[in-house]
Amino acid sequence: MGISRIFGGGVHPVEAGKGKDSTKSNGIIDLTPPAKVTIPMSMHAGAPATVCVQVGQEVKLGQVIGEAKGAISAPVHASVSGKVVAVGKCMLPSGREADAVTIENDFKDEWDPSVEASALTGNVSAEQIIEAARSKGIVGMGGAGFPTAVKLDTSKLDPKPDVLVVNGSECEPYLTSDHRIMVECADRVAEGIVLALKATGCQKAFVGIEDNKPDAVEAMKKAAQGRFEVVALPARYPQGFEKMLIYSLTGRKVPNGALPSAAGCVVLNVGTCEALCRAVREGRPLIDRVVTVAGHVNKPGNFRIRIGATALDLEDAAEGFGEGVTKIIVGGGMMGNAIPSINLPVTKNFGGLVTLAEEGHVPEESACIRCGRCVRACPMKLMPTRIDAYARHRDWAGAVAAGAKNCMECGCCTYVCPAKRQLTQSIRMAKALARIKKL
Ligand code: SF4
Numbered sequence: 001m002g003i004s005r006i007f008g009g010g011v012h013p014v015e016a017g018k019g020k021d022s023t024k025s026n027g028i029i030d031l032t033p034p035a036k037v038t039i040p041m042s043m044h045a046g047a048p049a050t051v052c053v054q055v056g057q058e059v060k061l062g063q064v065i066g067e068a069k070g071a072i073s074a075p076v077h078a079s080v081s082g083k084v085v086a087v088g089k090c091m092l093p094s095g096r097e098a099d100a101v102t103i104e105n106d107f108k109d110e111w112d113p114s115v116e117a118s119a120l121t122g123n124v125s126a127e128q129i130i131e132a133a134r135s136k137g138i139v140g141m142g143g144a145g146f147p148t149a150v151k152l153d154t155s156k157l158d159p160k161p162d163v164l165v166v167n168g169s170e171c172e173p174y175l176t177s178d179h180r181i182m183v184e185c186a187d188r189v190a191e192g193i194v195l196a197l198k199a200t201g202c203q204k205a206f207v208g209i210e211d212n213k214p215d216a217v218e219a220m221k222k223a224a225q226g227r228f229e230v231v232a233l234p235a236r237y238p239q240g241f242e243k244m245l246i247y248s249l250t251g252r253k254v255p256n257g258a259l260p261s262a263a264g265c266v267v268l269n270v271g272t273c274e275a276l277c278r279a280v281r282e283g284r285p286l287i288d289r290v291v292t293v294a295g296h297v298n299k300p301g302n303f304r305i306r307i308g309a310t311a312l313d314l315e316d317a318a319e320g321f322g323e324g325v326t327k328i329i330v331g332g333g334m335m336g337n338a339i340p341s342i343n344l345p346v347t348k349n350f351g352g353l354v355t356l357a358e359e360g361h362v363p364e365e366s367a368c369i370r371c372g373r374c375v376r377a378c379p380m381k382l383m384p385t386r387i388d389a390y391a392r393h394r395d396w397a398g399a400v401a402a403g404a405k406n407c408m409e410c411g412c413c414t415y416v417c418p419a420k421r422q423l424t425q426s427i428r429m430a431k432a433l434a435r436i437k438k439l
């Protein structure tokens with residue numbers, strides 16, 4: 001274990017110039033909180049939180065404004081102190097609608113007393129760590145937003161996972177926020193890893209970092225102090241996907257349709273580990289996150305921004321977009337969502353804001369030339385061209401039989417296709433329709 005293995009398939013998207021180079025050396029800038037924040041109740045996998053404040057109510061920084069509902073959920077906290085001015089709906093970057101609370105900032109940043117009171121020093125139990133992750137609303141910062149407390153609580157799993165896999169690979173083009181967190185906050189990330197080891201009962205932890213981030217590898221090795229292993233992995237998209245990362249670090253394979261626990265692993269992102277450390281040691285809820293703003297912007301960078309600020313605040317931080325932007329993406333260049341409006345809230349799992357100019361044009365498709373590149377690029381060993389053919393004939397059962405449900409929507413097939421066929425989009429549609437039709 002702990003050696004880097006090469007998974008099959010994958011691609012190496014452009015890195016230089018318009019990719020990671022424009023922000024990888026830019027230190028994290030703490031942004032002044034905006035005058036108003038609109039905080040959605042659904043920023044995590046599972047049931048949305050329920051609003052527990054009213055219009056006109058004064059709230060403190062870090063106060064609970066949305067209570068978790070159900071076994072898989074997460075509470076939501078005020079990211080500024082001030083007055084609740086609206087309780088209504090907002091649109092999420094995913095295009096879905098969610099309940100939301102709007103707070104007018106009084107710029108006092110007065111912490112709720114529960115924050116200091118819940119900070120824990122010294123030895124802590126697994127139960128205390130899991131409770132901190134739960135009550136402080138910690139969710140996966142890498143994109144999926146799965147509630148961290150649920151991942152950490154391995155008590156009902158049989159057999160129990162024995163390896164904690166920490167994702168520092170950040171394989172998406174343009175994004176460097178995890179990179180900067182590892183360089184600048186290595187000690188907090190390391191403390192979060194040690195706490196996660198205790199909470200899960202895992203015996204070992206591996207941190208996988210792509211070898212295009214040597215400064216992050218060095219910083220994490222220094223912070224590890226023999227408590228976990230840091231492994232430099234070849235830079236190859238989608239190295240940061242759970243299945244690929246688990247295989248690269250442990251040689252274990254997660255069966256199709258199964259969770260990492262089926263391979264004896266728990267997977268956490270480095271940003272999540274940093275947030276877990278702060279939840280336990282400072283009593284600090286998840287009220288902000290680091291976001292990379294890159295692509296066709298005037299001043300690309302990494303910004304720590306309050307949850308509920310808008311993408312427009314990020315545009316201002318980057319001193320505006322360049323001329324001729326054709327696409328604005330939340331997330332990375334491969335997996336991100338194109339958004340219709342810049343006035344959408346920054347959520348807990350808002351990984352990046354990437355703008356594209358000429359690369360944002362969707363090229364015209366031509367007929368498949370049967371070159372097989374999409375098949376060779378697919379890390380799940382699927383035949384994307386075949387699933388696509390079923391999807392275009394609206395044969396959803398055929399698409400499922402050809403393995404559509406195992407597609408991770410990584411985008412590698414679309415990226416390599418010389419005929420510019422929109423394979424991932426077509427397979428995504430087949431998956432969605434199959435779900436609706438319960439196939
Ligand atoms: S998007 Fe799906 S089909 Fe295409 S390469 Fe990725 S996993 Fe394979």
Ligand code: SF4
Nearest residue numbers: 368369371372374417
């Ligand atoms: S890469 Fe494109 S052209 Fe080549 S086989 Fe796949 S779908 Fe056809």
